[in-house]
Amino acid sequence: MLQLQQLEVAYDESTVIRDITMEIRPGQIVCLMGRNGVGKTTLIKSIMGLLKAKKGVITYGVDEMTHKTPTYRARRGISYVPQGREIFPQLTVNENIMLGLEARSNSKRTIDQKIYDYFPVLIEMKDRLGGDLSGGQQQQLAIARALVSEPECLLLDEPTEGIQPNIVQDIQNVIRDIKKQNENISILLIEQSFDFAKSVADYFYIIDKGRIVYEGEELIESEVSHHLSV
Numbered sequence: 001m002l003q004l005q006q007l008e009v010a011y012d013e014s015t016v017i018r019d020i021t022m023e024i025r026p027g028q029i030v031c032l033m034g035r036n037g038v039g040k041t042t043l044i045k046s047i048m049g050l051l052k053a054k055k056g057v058i059t060y061g062v063d064e065m066t067h068k069t070p071t072y073r074a075r076r077g078i079s080y081v082p083q084g085r086e087i088f089p090q091l092t093v094n095e096n097i098m099l100g101l102e103a104r105s106n107s108k109r110t111i112d113q114k115i116y117d118y119f120p121v122l123i124e125m126k127d128r129l130g131g132d133l134s135g136g137q138q139q140q141l142a143i144a145r146a147l148v149s150e151p152e153c154l155l156l157d158e159p160t161e162g163i164q165p166n167i168v169q170d171i172q173n174v175i176r177d178i179k180k181q182n183e184n185i186s187i188l189l190i191e192q193s194f195d196f197a198k199s200v201a202d203y204f205y206i207i208d209k210g211r212i213v214y215e216g217e218e219l220i221e222s223e224v225s226h227h228l229s230v
C-alpha cells in the first residue's frame with residue numbers, strides 16, 4: 001500500500017502541496033482530480049521522488065521512502081507515465097519501450113507480448129522514431145514503457161489529455177484489463193474527465209489549491225462541478 005501522510009511539497013518558497021494524506025491500496029484504482037495548476041503533477045512527481053517532500057511521510061508497504069531516489073522507487077515497483085508523455089523523440093518506438101526494462105527489479109529482459117496486444121500499433125511502428133508518432137500513439141508508447149517494468153503501482157498523469165476519442169477508449173480498456181489481470185496492482189490516475197474517471201476508478205480524491213477537498217468511493221457530479229469548474 002502506498003501512503004502519504006501530511007505531505008507538503010514546495011518550489012523554493014512557494015508551497016504547492018499542503019497537508020495531503022491519502023492512500024492507494026493494492027488492487028485499487030484511485031483517481032485524483034482537480035483544476036489546472038492545483039498541484040496534481042507536483043503530487044505525483046513527489047510520489048516518484050522527482051520532487052522532494054518538505055514535510056510529511058511517504059510509505060510503500062513497510063518501506064519508508066520519503067527521501068529515497070526515483071531509481072529506488074522504480075526498483076520497488078512504482079512506475080510513472082508523465083503528463084505530456086515525455087517519450088524520447090529521437091529513439092525508435094522499440095528503443096523507447098526497452099528503456100522501461102531498466103526499472104525492472106528482476107533481471108528479465110524481454111518484453112511481454114501482452115504489451116503489444118494492448119497497443120498493436122506499437123509493433124507496426126516499432127522502427128519509427130518516437131517523435132514521428134501522433135500524440136495518441138506517443139501516449140500508448142509511454143504507457144507501454146511503464147508497463148514493461150511490470151509495476152506494482154502505476155502512476156498516470158492525465159493519460160487522456162488531448163488524445164483522440166478512439167485512443168482514449170483503448171486506454172480505458174487497458175486500465176481495466178491491467179486490473180483484471182493483476183489483482184494486486186494499484187493505480188493512481190490523474191484525470192479531468194468525469195466520465196473517464198468514473199468508468200475506471202474505485203476511489204476518488206479532489207484536490208484544490210494543494211489540499212484534498214473531497215474523497216470517497218463515489219464520484220459525485222456536484223462535487224466535481226463545484227471543485228473543477230472555473
Ligand SMILES: Nc1ncnc2c1ncn2[C@@H]1O[C@H](COP(=O)(O)OP(=O)(O)OP(=O)(O)O)[C@@H](O)[C@H]1O
Pocket residue numbers: 011014016034035036037038039040041042043083
Ligand atoms: N518547476 C516549477 N517551479 C515553480 N513552480 C511550479 C513548477 N512547476 C509547477 N509550478 C507551480 O505549481 C503549481 C501546481 O502545478 P502543477 O503542475 O502541479 O499543477 P497541475 O494540477 O498538475 O496542473 P495541470 O492540470 O495544468 O497539469 C502551479 O501554480 C504551477 O505554476
Ligand SMILES: [Mg+2]
Pocket residue numbers: 040041042083157
Ligand atoms: Mg499536471
